Amino acid sequence: MSVDTPTIPVRCVPQSRISELDFNNIEFGKIFADHMLVADYKNGAWQTPEIVPYGNMSLSPATSALHYGQAIFEGMKAYKNAEGDILLFRALDNFRRLNISADRMCIPELPEEIFMQGLEQLLRLDAAWVPPTPGCALYIRPFIFATDDFIGVRPSSNYRFVIFSCPVGAYYGQPLRVAIEPNYVRSAEGGAGYAKAAGNYGAALYPARKMQERGYHQLIWTDALEHKYIEESGTMNLMFVIDGKLVTPSVSTTILAGITRDSVLQIARDKGIPVEERKVSVDEIAQAHKAGKLQEAFGTGTAATIAQIATIHVNGEDLDLPAVEDRQISLSIAEELERIKTGQAPDPHNWIQKISL
Numbered sequence: 001m002s003v004d005t006p007t008i009p010v011r012c013v014p015q016s017r018i019s020e021l022d023f024n025n026i027e028f029g030k031i032f033a034d035h036m037l038v039a040d041y042k043n044g045a046w047q048t049p050e051i052v053p054y055g056n057m058s059l060s061p062a063t064s065a066l067h068y069g070q071a072i073f074e075g076m077k078a079y080k081n082a083e084g085d086i087l088l089f090r091a092l093d094n095f096r097r098l099n100i101s102a103d104r105m106c107i108p109e110l111p112e113e114i115f116m117q118g119l120e121q122l123l124r125l126d127a128a129w130v131p132p133t134p135g136c137a138l139y140i141r142p143f144i145f146a147t148d149d150f151i152g153v154r155p156s157s158n159y160r161f162v163i164f165s166c167p168v169g170a171y172y173g174q175p176l177r178v179a180i181e182p183n184y185v186r187s188a189e190g191g192a193g194y195a196k197a198a199g200n201y202g203a204a205l206y207p208a209r210k211m212q213e214r215g216y217h218q219l220i221w222t223d224a225l226e227h228k229y230i231e232e233s234g235t236m237n238l239m240f241v242i243d244g245k246l247v248t249p250s251v252s253t254t255i256l257a258g259i260t261r262d263s264v265l266q267i268a269r270d271k272g273i274p275v276e277e278r279k280v281s282v283d284e285i286a287q288a289h290k291a292g293k294l295q296e297a298f299g300t301g302t303a304a305t306i307a308q309i310a311t312i313h314v315n316g317e318d319l320d321l322p323a324v325e326d327r328q329i330s331l332s333i334a335e336e337l338e339r340i341k342t343g344q345a346p347d348p349h350n351w352i353q354k355i356s357l
């Protein structure tokens with residue numbers, strides 16, 4: 001999809017802030033590109049979006065999203081190819097997932113043209129912010145929140161949709177130490193675990209902090225009923241290589257259907273690597289490790305991309321995994337994914353949308 005003429009009203013910044021950015025030293029999520037897209041929902045309809053300078057918004061203290069968490073978001077990335085075009089990765093899948101989250105949170109469905117045309121136009125305007133640096137990308141954050149200034153508990157009648165972006169490097173700087181969570185719960189059947197709802201992240205902070213105090217970067221969520229099956233980890237889906245097979249928990253109503261997860265599984269299948277999407281128990285991981293068959297473990301996510309796991313804490317014991325440089329399956333998939341995203345390899349699944357400048 002491509003829009004040749006700008007259709008969305010734009011108010012440009014008087015002067016770009018891009019000189020504040022050191023492209024060789026980009027911290028995750030701290031410096032934001034010059035512009036943002038804003039569209040409001042009122043009187044039962046999404047209004048014409050606008051592109052405006054990135055900046056603070058004025059809100060009523062009674063804004064309902066701040067009280068009851070009626071808020072959802074997405075995360076996606078854009079890259080630059082050797083010719084300097086912007087390559088947007090699987091944006092339509094993020095758009096679809098945003099509306100799945102919207103449905104779960106009683107937020108009105110967002111029209112595709114507001115998301116896709118708005119995004120294209122925003123990216124053209126802020127093209128200079130897409131880092132050409134290997135391993136870096138422009139992280140794009142679309143979100144919707146309830147804007148009624150009313151503190152009764154009910155779905156809001158008014159909403160705001162915003163897209164802003166920020167150049168990013170790696171989310172995790174080193175292979176991770178993770179621990180199985182035996183008590184706290186992220187999500188249960190019938191809950192909102194599959195939605196990218198703000199509250200899912202807020203409620204996870206306390207257990208994650210407790211795990212960090214014990215010396216682990218992240219925790220691994222287990223099922224709410226028995227704490228027996230592995231679900232996901234912090235900001236990522238989880239994958240294991242057990243005896244040459246790529247094994248991952250199947251998505252369900254309790255697990256976010258990760259787009260990086262799906263991309264990794266597709267690349268694995270394309271490469272002829274056996275893939276199993278199924279229940280994965282904590283015991284299976286411990287036993288595979290004991291038998292020397294747990295060859296690799298990693299998380300997948302837009303921000304995290306492919307984040308290697310060095311150690312998994314299970315039942316009072318730290319299980320150390322083989323050295324990252326020996327992990328042939330995840331390293332080869334990560335390399336292929338990066339080549340597709342940056343236009344260095346063919347894109348057989350039409351994941352890339354090229355935005356010519």
Ligand code: COI
Pocket residue numbers: 074075076201235301302303304
């Ligand atoms: C992403 O990977 O894009 C996420 O949404 C994780 C995030 C909360 C940093």
